[in-house]
Amino acid sequence: MKSEILRLQNVTKVSSGVTLLDQFNMMVYKGEIMGLLPLNTHGISAFLDVICQNTPISSGCIYFNEKEKNYPGYITESPNKVYVIEKTSSLAGNLTVSDNIFVLRKGFKKYYISNKVLKAQTKILAEETGIHIDPGEYVDRLSPLQCCVVELLKGMAGGAKLFVLNELASFLSSVALSQFHKILLHYKEKGYSFIYIGSHHEDVFKICDRAALMKNGRIIKVLDKKEFLYEKLMPYILDYHLATPSNFIKGKSPLLEFDNVTTENLNSLSFTMLPGECVVLLDMNNTVIGDILMLMNGQKQPHSGSIMFDGRKFETRDGRKALQKGIAFIEENPTKTMLFTQMSYLDNLCFLVDKRDKGIKLTPKIKKSIEKEYYSLCGPDIQAVDITRLSAKSLYNLVYYRIHLHNPKLVILIQPFSGADMYLRKHLVSLIDSLKKRGMAVLILAVNIADNLAVANRLIIVQKGKNIREYRQEVFRSIDPHDFLVGQNA
Amino acid sequence: MQVKEKTNFFKNIIAMRGMGQVISVSSALVMMCIVFSILNPNFFSGKNISNLLRQVVPILIIGIGQSYVLITGNIDLSIGSIVGMSCMISATLMTRGVNPWVSALIAMLCCLGMGLISGLLVSKAKLPPFIATLGTMIVARGIAQISNNNYNTDAIGEGARGFRNFFYYGQTLGLFNTVWIGLVVFIFFDFILSRTRTGRHIYAIGSNIEASKLSGVNVVFTTTIVYIISSFCAALVGLITTATGGLGTMDAGNGYELNAVAASVIGGVSTLGGQGILLGTVVGSFIWGVLNNGLQFAGAPVAIRNIVIGIVVVVAVLIDIIARTGKVKKAKE
Numbered sequence: 123m124k125s126e127i128l129r130l131q132n133v134t135k136v137s138s139g140v141t142l143l144d145q146f147n148m149m150v151y152k153g154e155i156m157g158l159l160p161l162n163t164h165g166i167s168a169f170l171d172v173i174c175q176n177t178p179i180s181s182g183c184i185y186f187n188e189k190e191k192n193y194p195g196y197i198t199e200s201p202n203k204v205y206v207i208e209k210t211s212s213l214a215g216n217l218t219v220s221d222n223i224f225v226l227r228k229g230f231k232k233y234y235i236s237n238k239v240l241k242a243q244t245k246i247l248a249e250e251t252g253i254h255i256d257p258g259e260y261v262d263r264l265s266p267l268q269c270c271v272v273e274l275l276k277g278m279a280g281g282a283k284l285f286v287l288n289e290l291a292s293f294l295s296s297v298a299l300s301q302f303h304k305i306l307l308h309y310k311e312k313g314y315s316f317i318y319i320g321s322h323h324e325d326v327f328k329i330c331d332r333a334a335l336m337k338n339g340r341i342i343k344v345l346d347k348k349e350f351l352y353e354k355l356m357p358y359i360l361d362y363h364l365a366t367p368s369n370f371i372k373g374k375s376p377l378l379e380f381d382n383v384t385t386e387n388l389n390s391l392s393f394t395m396l397p398g399e400c401v402v403l404l405d406m407n408n409t410v411i412g413d414i415l416m417l418m419n420g421q422k423q424p425h426s427g428s429i430m431f432d433g434r435k436f437e438t439r440d441g442r443k444a445l446q447k448g449i450a451f452i453e454e455n456p457t458k459t460m461l462f463t464q465m466s467y468l469d470n471l472c473f474l475v476d477k478r479d480k481g482i483k484l485t486p487k488i489k490k491s492i493e494k495e496y497y498s499l500c501g502p503d504i505q506a507v508d509i510t511r512l513s514a515k516s517l518y519n520l521v522y523y524r525i526h527l528h529n530p531k532l533v534i535l536i537q538p539f540s541g542a543d544m545y546l547r548k549h550l551v552s553l554i555d556s557l558k559k560r561g562m563a564v565l566i567l568a569v570n571i572a573d574n575l576a577v578a579n580r581l582i583i584v585q586k587g588k589n590i591r592e593y594r595q596e597v598f599r600s601i602d603p604h605d606f607l608v609g610q611n612a
Numbered sequence: 613m614q615v616k617e618k619t620n621f622f623k624n625i626i627a628m629r630g631m632g633q634v635i636s637v638s639s640a641l642v643m644m645c646i647v648f649s650i651l652n653p654n655f656f657s658g659k660n661i662s663n664l665l666r667q668v669v670p671i672l673i674i675g676i677g678q679s680y681v682l683i684t685g686n687i688d689l690s691i692g693s694i695v696g697m698s699c700m701i702s703a704t705l706m707t708r709g710v711n712p713w714v715s716a717l718i719a720m721l722c723c724l725g726m727g728l729i730s731g732l733l734v735s736k737a738k739l740p741p742f743i744a745t746l747g748t749m750i751v752a753r754g755i756a757q758i759s760n761n762n763y764n765t766d767a768i769g770e771g772a773r774g775f776r777n778f779f780y781y782g783q784t785l786g787l788f789n790t791v792w793i794g795l796v797v798f799i800f801f802d803f804i805l806s807r808t809r810t811g812r813h814i815y816a817i818g819s820n821i822e823a824s825k826l827s828g829v830n831v832v833f834t835t836t837i838v839y840i841i842s843s844f845c846a847a848l849v850g851l852i853t854t855a856t857g858g859l860g861t862m863d864a865g866n867g868y869e870l871n872a873v874a875a876s877v878i879g880g881v882s883t884l885g886g887q888g889i890l891l892g893t894v895v896g897s898f899i900w901g902v903l904n905n906g907l908q909f910a911g912a913p914v915a916i917r918n919i920v921i922g923i924v925v926v927v928a929v930l931i932d933i934i935a936r937t938g939k940v941k942k943a944k945e
Contacts, residue, residue, distance in 0.1 A: 210822075211820070211823065212820075212822075212823045212826050212827065213820065213823055214815065214816040214819035214820045214823055214824060214827075214886070215819050215820060215886070216629065216815055216816075216818065216819035216886035216887055217812060217815055217816055217819060221812050221816075225809060225812045225813075226812065226813075226816050226823070226824070226827040226828075226829065227827050227828060228827065228828030229828070230809065230828075232809065233808055233809050233810075234807060234808060235807055235808060235809060235811075235812065258624070258627065260629055276827075
């Protein structure tokens with residue numbers, strides 16, 4: 123009989139009157155990869171808090187390593203040996219790999235540090251993963267995959283037996299994710315346990331032994347490996363894939379044209395985009411997004427090749443000029459990075475108005491007129507003074523309607539679905555669709571394919587900086603997104 | 613085999629983060645020395661070198677303290693005032709007949725107390741370090757002034773000869789004791805920073821404070837210790853100042869905090885935290901000292917010296933930021 127590492131039994135956690143976890147039941151065995159598919163983000167943070175830190179719960183009981191560790195009224199002395207690997211790294215970039223693994227952890231007793239000994243120990247650990255990592259390298263020089271491996275080794279060196287892998291697909295490229303999966307399987311065999319949190323079933327089904335569906339802080343269904351079928355999920359998830367019709371203007375001259383563009387990471391990259399077209403550029407190695415972004419906002423110039431935009435050679439060294447030429451950007455997690463929390467909704471909405479090529483002066487009269495026009499889209503939110511009180515959906519609306527108002531020719535989106543739950547992702551599909559309906563071309567830069575096909579007219583696979591394959595919307599149905607997630611088609 | 617080991621040793625030294633800047637700044641130092649020796653052949657005279665070393669040591673010691681603080685991503689503006697406080701408390705006690713060593717000990721403890729307060733304000737009360745140490749800077753200067761009722765002290769007298777010899781006038785193995793003190797302070801604190809767990813924790817806090825907390829680093833304790841170390845260094849310089857002048861002056865250490873920042877950043881300690889080595893601070897202090905001394909020898913007025921040193925500091929920080937952002941971009945690429 124398998125022994126368990128974690129069990130949450132009817133756990134309810136209420137905080138400030140909000141039920142974060144509702145009769146939550148989950149069991150993870152030793153040497154198992156348990157998938158967790160949250161249909162919305164409600165309760166995820168609370169779940170991580172209770173299993174890692176043993177924060178107080180309202181009812182139920184938590185067992186860790188077959189010992190009762192948390193129940194109402196009981197406060198444990200120490201956190202559980204659980205290590206979370208997520209986008210926000212727990213590593214110190216200015217310290218070496220060996221320092222991060224051994225020195226920067228709880229319970230490291232030695233005061234005098236022998237670099238030689240630490241490096242030798244790190245080398246042994248790293249060799250087991252099959253990924254080349256120099257023990258003396260500074261962590262901020264490592265790739266995302268190497269960082270994940272270092273985190274894994276750090277957790278192991280610290281005695282962790284259970285790892286929570288939170289949305290790996292949002293920051294690891296398809297190729298890197300595939301390599302990391304192999305490492306997980308290796309350590310699974312050695313008895314380590316994992317909770318693999320992923321927004322997409324394609325990602326979770328690939329690696330997990332069982333998977334639990336979570337909604338509103340409650341586990342609503344647990345699937346065994348043999349039940350890993352889309353049909354089993356259908357009653358619980360929203361189907362919005364391939365819903366967008368192709369509406370770009372075929373036969374027109376290209377709006378954006380990359381012709382053999384080479385930079386540090388781009389290797390003679392060529393592709394074109396038509397006005398109103400939505401192209402997804404899938405970066406298999408997670409290396410080209412930064413370069414394309416810097417090329418388009420003027421921070422970088424190509425070593426060779428050329429970029430044509432709207433019939434002219436695109437040359438700018440200033441991000442503001444790119445905006446004036448009709449190129450707008452929406453960053454990853456834009457509600458956190460692109461909004462000004464001290465400004466009202468309306469001020470945020472109007473932020474780009476006077477930055478057009480022939481910019482208009484933003485007078486109170488114009489603002490009033492904008493408010494009137496956008497009330498039908500934004501609703502009463504448009505009158506909000508404090509945007510921090512608004513829901514994620516409203517904030518995403520604000521980001522996208524600001525682009526509507528600016529009305530650029532091309533919008534570049536970086537990982538638009540990152541960090542969004544299923545309901546928000548469905549809403550994002552309609553927001554991106556609304557950009558296309560307004561005639562804007564949309565270029566999506568992504569490291570995984572999930573959800574992007576729902577809005578794309580064309581998919582371009584980029585590997586090692588080169589356009590290796592293109593798919594038109596008509597053949598999307600024949601594509602198995604699985605293959606992109608693990609990089610087998612690359 | 614031996615050749616390979618030697619190659620690896622040098623490779624490791626050069627690969628050490630911050631060593632690149634130390635090498636480039638050292639080259640600049642050598643060039644400056646050559647230029648000043650051409651402008652005035654007496655620049656390399658034994659007497660001038662000896663004086664130069666004694667001038668540099670106080671800046672080196674407070675530079676070491678400031679480097680510790682900067683590496684954690686903070687700053688200590690109270691260093692100069694603590695130098696003044698240490699100088700005034702020790703000198704006042706000595707003029708009132710207290711044993712010089714006891715006076716020095718009391719002054720040191722008072723200064724460490726100020727460091728403790730600064731550290732707790734920054735780490736525990738979460739005050740911005742600029743504001744917290746601005747406060748302790750003013751308080752420490754006030755204490756320096758109030759120590760002898762708003763007057764500089766009289767001469768500390770013959771009874772403090774041993775004290776003065778130990779900190780300034782005496783020589784050991786042909787070198788002034790001040791230089792030996794600087795050397796011991798450097799070796800000790802360099803060992804702590806580069807070879808111990810505390811040192812790694814200091815770098816970790818400056819690099820990623822949240823990750824440090826999650827990794828079991830006691831951020832409050834380590835940050836407080838760093839401020840105490842900074843105050844220790846400032847207090848030591850205060851004692852050297854007392855020994856040098858033979859009396860306590862209320863404005864002792866005025867502007868030293870910025871000299872300390874200058875020595876650190878010229879030597880490659882990053883104002884953004886997490887980066888820098890004390891060898892760089894040594895070179896940075898020498899750059900400061902050689903510029904001061906060389907320009908003085910060349911007959912440049914104080915104002916010109918200040919302008920030149922100011923420009924060097926700004927350029928050094930600019931290079932640091934360009935190099936750092938460039939490196940990060942390159943690493944990500």
